[in-house]
Amino acid sequence: MKGKLILEDGAVYTGELLDSAAKTVGEVVFTTTMTGYQESLTDPSFCGQILTMTYPLIGNYGAAEQFMQARRSFVRGFVIGELCDAPNNWQAEESLAAFLSARKIPCLYNVDTRAVTRHIRSAGTMKGVIVPETTDEREIRALCAEKLPRNVVETVTTTETYTLETAQEHAPHIVAMDFGVKRSILRNINRIGAKVTVVPAHTRAEEVLALRPDGIFLSNGPGDPTDVPEIVEEIQKLAGKKPIFGICLGHQLLALAFGAKTYKMKFGHRGGNQPVKNLRTGKVHISAQNHGYAVDPDSLAGTPLAVTHMNVNDDTVEGLRHTQLPIFSVQYHPEAAPGPDDNMYLFDEFWNLMKGV
Incomplete structure (x- = not known):
């Protein structure tokens, strides 16, 4: 299902939602790591944030318990370019899509993450929401109005x-x-x-x-x-x-x-x-x-x-x-x-x- 990332300043980026009902709000940030997406997803320092990966090919080697950095993921959402649905690695225990779905992490993929990154570098980190494309404006405004936790x-x-x-x-x-x-x-x-x-x-x-x-x-x-x-x-x-x-x-x-x-x-x-x-x-x-x-x-x-x-x-x-x-x-x-x-x-x-x- 089509979805979109809406930034606090009104910028909109479209993509595909892994979960058609996913809705979330968080501070939108980006990381330039080319590998280690599972480590980033489970790094507690990303708590309360919507994480954008600048590297476009994500999920190539799947996911495994040994790469967890905490007891669970604390991110509010995940924004990526291409989501690989056929991982190939001897250590893989599941696909990244299965990992995200099992942990109910909202994921928007097929996104122009270069554009998102350039926008954040120019305007600074800010609050954003991930919603299905069909979400009405009133619900989006209510989601945007949510206060993010401070003492994370x-x-x-x-x-x-x-x-x-x-x-x-x-x-x-x-x-x-x-x-x-x-x-x-x-x-x-x-x-x-x-x-x-x-x-x-x-x-x-x-x-x-x-x-x-x-x-x-x-x-x-x-x-x-x-x-x-x-x-x-x-x-x-x-x-x-x-x-x-x-x-x-x-x-x-x-x-x-x-x-x-x-x-x-x-x-x-x-x-x-x-x-x-x-x-x-x-x-x-x-x-x-x-x-x-x-x-x-x-x-x-x-x-x-x-x-x-x-x-x-x-x-x-x-x-x-x-x-x-x-x-x-x-x-x-x-x-x-x-x-x-x-x-x-x-x-x-x-x-x-x-x-x-």
């Missing part, structure tokens, strides 16, 4: 504490605060030989320290970091107690905890091709990113934070380090490995901080 961290975080064990003797113990953590990040931390205890986002600092960690990890996650000031307060209480490593939303929350500010970007960084310069070594690494907010570099003056990494494309802040305490963070996702392993050294740096090296 509560939606994606774990509801209970759990642990990833390791066979390594004398392994460091890391407490990971789950703001919407990807499973691949946890696996990489666990793989370096650390025991990882994952706790809900609003776990108090006293409870984190009671677990006797050697290090504290602040995860990625969705939304505006200023929407969770109570988490920022707990991070302030943790500062100086144990080494801390933050990624993505965790990076932004750390910046707020030490007095810096964040701002909403025009269309964000979402993709696997962002060049990041390490200011300490001068090397440029290719990074995977998924965020719509960034740290304001001008607000860092007077704080104990120093910039360690910058985005080569637009000079946004990509990494911070505390000048006195064993605390550092990056805006990107080192475990996604588009380099392919340019940024894995960050996990080693965290290990060394915990070992006091």
Whole structure:
């Protein structure tokens, strides 16, 4: 059945609906990744958003449980070019269409995603709706008027504490605060030989320290970091107690905890091709990113934070380090490995901080 994507500013893009009754509303964003569509669909950082893939051929290798990044998908909708109905890969367990249908993810395909992307790059991210072509104007207006949730961290975080064990003797113990953590990040931390205890986002600092960690990890996650000031307060209480490593939303929350500010970007960084310069070594690494907010570099003056990494494309802040305490963070996702392993050294740096090296 014919369907359409209607943006907040009135722009309309037509296509085919996978589910003829699908109707949804969300913030429309795009990602430039050429592969990893299932990882993107299940990345909690896309919570509440309608995800557009710029690469036109989607579904070629199907879907499988091992590529899930969370317990479920939190996207509001999926907009793509060609939807492959005959996947060919030895790991495939189902087609992408079956994956989307089973999880009731509204999908609009046969869309000119290049046009959608160019529009968002020009006008910025905005609210949009996916509806069948026959939907009347009154229903569309009602859908457009829906308010999007703000504190989406509560939606994606774990509801209970759990642990990833390791066979390594004398392994460091890391407490990971789950703001919407990807499973691949946890696996990489666990793989370096650390025991990882994952706790809900609003776990108090006293409870984190009671677990006797050697290090504290602040995860990625969705939304505006200023929407969770109570988490920022707990991070302030943790500062100086144990080494801390933050990624993505965790990076932004750390910046707020030490007095810096964040701002909403025009269309964000979402993709696997962002060049990041390490200011300490001068090397440029290719990074995977998924965020719509960034740290304001001008607000860092007077704080104990120093910039360690910058985005080569637009000079946004990509990494911070505390000048006195064993605390550092990056805006990107080192475990996604588009380099392919340019940024894995960050996990080693965290290990060394915990070992006091």
